[in-house]
Amino acid sequence: MNAIVALCHFCELHGPRTLFCTEVLHSPLPQGASSGDISGQNEQAEEEEGGIQMSSRIRSHSPAEGASADSSSPGPKKSDMCEASGCRSLAGGHPGYVSHDKETSIKYVSHQHPNHPQLFSIVRQACVRSLSCEVCPGREGPIFFGDEQHGFVFSHTFFIKDSLARGFQRWYSIITIMMDRIYLINSWPFLLGKIRGIIDELQGKALKVFEAEQFGCPQRAQRMNTAFTPFLHQRNGNAARSLTSLTNDENLWACLHTSFAWLLKACGSRLTEKLLEGAPTEDTLVQMEKLADLKEESEGWDGSEEEEKPSSQPDIVEGQELSKSSPETSLMPDCNSWNVAHRRLSVFRSLRHMRQVLGASAFRMLAWHVLMGNQVIWKARDMDLVQSAFDVLRTMLPIGCVRIIPYSDQYEEAYRCNFLGLSPHVQIPPHILSSEFAVLVEVRAATRSSLYPTLFDDEQSLNKYEFVVTSGSPVAADRVGPTILNKIEAALTNQNLSVDVVDQCLVCLKEEWMNKVKVLFKFTKVDSRPKEDTQKLLSILGAAEEDNVKLLKFWMTGLSKTYKSHLMSTVRSPTSSESRN
Numbered sequence: 001m002n003a004i005v006a007l008c009h010f011c012e013l014h015g016p017r018t019l020f021c022t023e024v025l026h027s028p029l030p031q032g033a034s035s036g037d038i039s040g041q042n043e044q045a046e047e048e049e050g051g052i053q054m055s056s057r058i059r060s061h062s063p064a065e066g067a068s069a070d071s072s073s074p075g076p077k078k079s080d081m082c083e084a085s086g087c088r089s090l091a092g093g094h095p096g097y098v099s100h101d102k103e104t105s106i107k108y109v110s111h112q113h114p115n116h117p118q119l120f121s122i123v124r125q126a127c128v129r130s131l132s133c134e135v136c137p138g139r140e141g142p143i144f145f146g147d148e149q150h151g152f153v154f155s156h157t158f159f160i161k162d163s164l165a166r167g168f169q170r171w172y173s174i175i176t177i178m179m180d181r182i183y184l185i186n187s188w189p190f191l192l193g194k195i196r197g198i199i200d201e202l203q204g205k206a207l208k209v210f211e212a213e214q215f216g217c218p219q220r221a222q223r224m225n226t227a228f229t230p231f232l233h234q235r236n237g238n239a240a241r242s243l244t245s246l247t248n249d250e251n252l253w254a255c256l257h258t259s260f261a262w263l264l265k266a267c268g269s270r271l272t273e274k275l276l277e278g279a280p281t282e283d284t285l286v287q288m289e290k291l292a293d294l295k296e297e298s299e300g301w302d303g304s305e306e307e308e309k310p311s312s313q314p315d316i317v318e319g320q321e322l323s324k325s326s327p328e329t330s331l332m333p334d335c336n337s338w339n340v341a342h343r344r345l346s347v348f349r350s351l352r353h354m355r356q357v358l359g360a361s362a363f364r365m366l367a368w369h370v371l372m373g374n375q376v377i378w379k380a381r382d383m384d385l386v387q388s389a390f391d392v393l394r395t396m397l398p399i400g401c402v403r404i405i406p407y408s409d410q411y412e413e414a415y416r417c418n419f420l421g422l423s424p425h426v427q428i429p430p431h432i433l434s435s436e437f438a439v440l441v442e443v444r445a446a447t448r449s450s451l452y453p454t455l456f457d458d459e460q461s462l463n464k465y466e467f468v469v470t471s472g473s474p475v476a477a478d479r480v481g482p483t484i485l486n487k488i489e490a491a492l493t494n495q496n497l498s499v500d501v502v503d504q505c506l507v508c509l510k511e512e513w514m515n516k517v518k519v520l521f522k523f524t525k526v527d528s529r530p531k532e533d534t535q536k537l538l539s540i541l542g543a544a545e546e547d548n549v550k551l552l553k554f555w556m557t558g559l560s561k562t563y564k565s566h567l568m569s570t571v572r573s574p575t576s577s578e579s580r581n
Contacts, residue, residue, distance in 0.1 A: 001187075001268030003178035004114065005260040008127040010171040011087050011240050016131040018123055019172075019243065020089040020253060022110040022260035087240065088112065089253050097257040101265060108261035110253075122151050122177060130155035130173040139171070142192050144185065152181045154191050158199045161210035162246055168210070170240065174198065176263075187267050194266075198259050205247035282514045285560035286400040347462060348388040350499045351395065351506075352492045357462050362469040364481070364489065369439040369471065370396055371482055372547070373554030375414040375432075379422045380443035383407045385465070386421035389441070394419065395506055396488065398514060400558030414438065436473030443467055482547040484509050516541045517555045518563065526567050 006021035089112050090096065097110040114120045126146075134145045135157055146152030154176040159169040174195050178184050244252045280288075348354045355363040370376055370393050378386045387406050394402045404419040405412055411428050412420055414437065422428070432438050446466040480486075491497055491505045523529050523537050538544040543552055 001178065001183075001264050002180075003176055003184075003264060003267075004119065004123060005263055006123055006127065006175050006177070007089075007243075007256065008131055008173045008175060009087065009240075009243070010131045012166065013240070014087055016128045017087040018113055018127045019087070020110065020112060020256055020260075021114060021123055022108055022257060022264065023114055023119065024264055025107045025109055088242070097254060099257065099261045106265075108257075108264060110257040110260065123175075125150055126153045126155070126175050126177050127173075129153070130157065130175050131171060142188075142195075144188070146177075146181070148179075148181075151177045151179050152184050153177050154184055154188065154195075156192070156195050156199065158203065160203060160206045160243070160246055162206070162241060163210050163213040164241060170246070172202075172243075183271065186271060190267055190270060191263070194263055198256075202243075202247060205249055209246060209248045281511055282558065282560055282563065283399045283510075285562050286398070286558070289561055347382075347385045348392045350502070351392055351488070352499060352502060354389070354392055355489075355492055358467050358469065360489075362467070364485070365471060365474055366393070366439055366441065366469055367396065367485055367488065368481055368547075370418075371485055371554075372550055373401065373418060373557075374436075375418050375420060375438040376441070377420045377422060377428065377432075377438060378441045378443065379424050379426070381424055382443070383421070385443060390419045390421065395503070396510075398510055398555060398558035400560065401555060433470075434472040436471070439469065439471040441467060441469050480545065480547070482545075482551045483542065484513055484551070485547075513551070513555065514558075516543055517552050517559065520552050521556055521559060521564075522567055 002024055004021055004023045007019045009017050009019050011017050099108040100106075101108070114123055129145060130143075130153065134143055134153075134155060136143045140158050142154065142156045144152070144154055155173050156175075157171065157173040160172055161168060162170045176184070176191055176195075244250060249255070348357070351367075358366065366376065376393065378389055380386050383406070390404055390406060394404070402419070403417045405417045405421065406419075407421040407423070408426070409423055410426060411422065411432070428440070433440065444466045446464055487509055488506065491502050497505070519541065520534075520537065524534055529537075535544065538549060538552075543549065
């Protein structure tokens, strides 16, 4: 977390003072803490708190580079410091503390004051405000203040017992400063709990020292018996004691460094950015509906009585795949073994791969029929090859428009599936072969082994196959085609785009055109607008061409039932109520 944590003290002689602060460094260490180690003065300690390990060490440097009161770094002058070290944490010439986070290569550096002049000014101002005007009722507790220019501050003020102080207590605060207001506010509960724990520990140690001193020499009775002296004289003669003296802990600053460093590390790790994808897409809604249908079927199925299922006509569900096989031999293994085999033997890797194998013109014809909703038939002996082709081609369509029979021993009508895999011996009706609403891809053995060079070295190559794409209505090379097809081809031919980027382009293109489908569905099916208005709408949507209109009408069948029922209930209800009135 890019923040600074500081311990501040209100001195009765000099006012608010910064005692100790820890900051985060993402770049090389500053001059005051980057020099080499000196033997005999190095001190390494592995500290672990909350599952985070840091190596803390005291580093030495030249006197001119130090963060002491005598150096030229920003900070109070020596004349402004209490003689009894009440306004000082580290002794003169002390190099400070450094912790290195090995996971992120971030360093946490602790000094009495930040070395950077601008940071010193920000911490100084936050210290003054936390111990003067920005306090909560009772002068002890958390508060939030700040602005865009000087940063935002979480401040927690508290008292430490001191038998020699006026009122037997001294005023301190722990502040956390950062420029991100939202992040700091969201971290309020975490910071409050952890800083409160640090404060409780300090107060507990000071209370033990206070009680021991009061037991040995009660100050209240002594003060009451002492003759009246001017308060100023009494205050000058009783300078503020250091926090190490009040708590009787010589390792106090090293412990505070560890606590502050862990606080910065843990607070930065607990909040992460998360991508919000917004409303679910149509593909997501269709998938949810199919899962719900499958759940209802499984609940309604009686497991104790297994009924005999007819093998003549498999039920086809949109977006799902079913196979047909002869009673003698099963052409489709079980789902688990099929998935394993598919991953191992799949041939087509992507649309770009298929375009390279089939050729630009053959691929354009095939893609045009896929987008228009025409039946795509593959005839091949290799079932894995057909399956991989369907897996690649289906990415161009919404899930609701996909109906697949991956492999069958007889022809199936187009209303049952728009992707059909057949074995080579299956006869296709002549009217299908000559139809403009179907395309056939025949996979034959290549006459020359070098006809299709290997494009990918992994797993299975395609140099042993020859692909023949035919249709009763071949797509002319100069035909404009649907807009989405042209954009898909532009993405596939752009070699600067990786396969993953092309996949994301497909997702965006499908969602763009599904939004146009939704508008057209509401306009025509729900509102029942005339043809003239529909043509104007298509022009506005940029889909007035014949191929675009056909595509929109086909994709309309892929809309989810949830969306359709939502439109029917929210749009038609007011109309019907008005007609009844």
